[in-house]
Amino acid sequence: MKPTLLGTGGSEGIPCIFCTCSVCERARSLGGHEIRSRSSLLLNDDTLVDFSPDLFYQSLQGKFNLNRLSALFLTHFHEDHVNVPEMESRLSALPALHSPVAVYCSPETAHQVQSLFKFYFNYGRPDARDYFERYKLTPLPLWQPMHANGFCVTPIQSSHHGYGVAALGYNYIFEKNGQRLLYAVDTGWYPDVSWDFLDGLPLDGVIMECTYGDYNLQPYSPEHLNLSNMLDMLHHLQDLGCITPKTPVFLTHLCHLHSMTHEETQEFLNRCGYSVQLGYDFMELPFFT
Numbered sequence: 001m002k003p004t005l006l007g008t009g010g011s012e013g014i015p016c017i018f019c020t021c022s023v024c025e026r027a028r029s030l031g032g033h034e035i036r037s038r039s040s041l042l043l044n045d046d047t048l049v050d051f052s053p054d055l056f057y058q059s060l061q062g063k064f065n066l067n068r069l070s071a072l073f074l075t076h077f078h079e080d081h082v083n084v085p086e087m088e089s090r091l092s093a094l095p096a097l098h099s100p101v102a103v104y105c106s107p108e109t110a111h112q113v114q115s116l117f118k119f120y121f122n123y124g125r126p127d128a129r130d131y132f133e134r135y136k137l138t139p140l141p142l143w144q145p146m147h148a149n150g151f152c153v154t155p156i157q158s159s160h161h162g163y164g165v166a167a168l169g170y171n172y173i174f175e176k177n178g179q180r181l182l183y184a185v186d187t188g189w190y191p192d193v194s195w196d197f198l199d200g201l202p203l204d205g206v207i208m209e210c211t212y213g214d215y216n217l218q219p220y221s222p223e224h225l226n227l228s229n230m231l232d233m234l235h236h237l238q239d240l241g242c243i244t245p246k247t248p249v250f251l252t253h254l255c256h257l258h259s260m261t262h263e264e265t266q267e268f269l270n271r272c273g274y275s276v277q278l279g280y281d282f283m284e285l286p287f288f289t
């Protein structure tokens with residue numbers, strides 16, 4: 001299967017269930033690409049990046065299951081990227097899935113996920129279910145390539161903070177079949193250590209967040225990108241020799257502060273000087289085949 005953007009929305013999704021803003025109301029009436037569930041990337045039927053709170057809906061809409069999942073990469077511990085209560089459903093699978101899914105993430109994210117595993121395990125039920133039998137938390141060091149399910153994966157540092165800790169989130173470089181893909185979600189402008197690591201590293205594709213879209217960020221957010229910041233990131237990647245104007249770039253993690261429709265946004269991107277496509281839920285990506 002091709003890598004698939006299961007969800008392309010920011011933390012609240014579009015439409016946000018509590019919201020009556022014009023973007024959310026328009027999404028409710030138009031549907032289609034204006035609907036954005038919370039972000040996950042299905043790399044293969046055994047490899048997932050982030051565990052969206054919308055995975056149940058996504059599995060229905062996309063007609064897939066995660067029965068073969070064996071590797072889960074987490075970018076960070078925000079609720080739109082890891083939904084621990086939903087992870088419990090793997091304990092109910094029939095026939096039973098005994099082999100644990102390897103959960104790869106930063107040490108800080110592993111610690112936070114572990115806390116919730118313990119909370120749900122210990123919260124007083126006589127039939128408490130053991131997450132640790134079905135998920136194996138595997139902290140990864142930054143910058144060190146590792147191998148999982150045929151992918152060579154290198155975590156790099158994003159500019160985005162998880163809950164309660166100063167540690168920054170992870171972005172990932174995935175390599176397979178001679179192609180190298182950068183997954184840049186969630187992040188603001190990269191810290192110098194990440195730019196230094198990327199310097200001169202050719203990329204065959206980029207998936208990049210564009211949380212705020214055409215929303216005018218003042219001041220510049222260290223946590224997320226808008227369209228202008230995203231283009232700054234692409235300029236810098238080009239300056240470092242990582243991409244060319246023809247390198248395919250896909251945008252995800254849009255929030256409802258972005259006012260343009262999908263079509264209007266794509267028309268803007270068609271004139272930006274790079275090969276950028278606005279992602280949409282269930283968009284298949286031309287990598288690793």
Ligand SMILES: [Zn+2]
Pocket residue numbers: 010011078080081186253
């Ligand atoms: Zn997010």
Ligand SMILES: [Zn+2]
Pocket residue numbers: 015016019020021022023024025256
């Ligand atoms: Zn809204």
Ligand SMILES: [Zn+2]
Pocket residue numbers: 076078160186
């Ligand atoms: Zn986040």
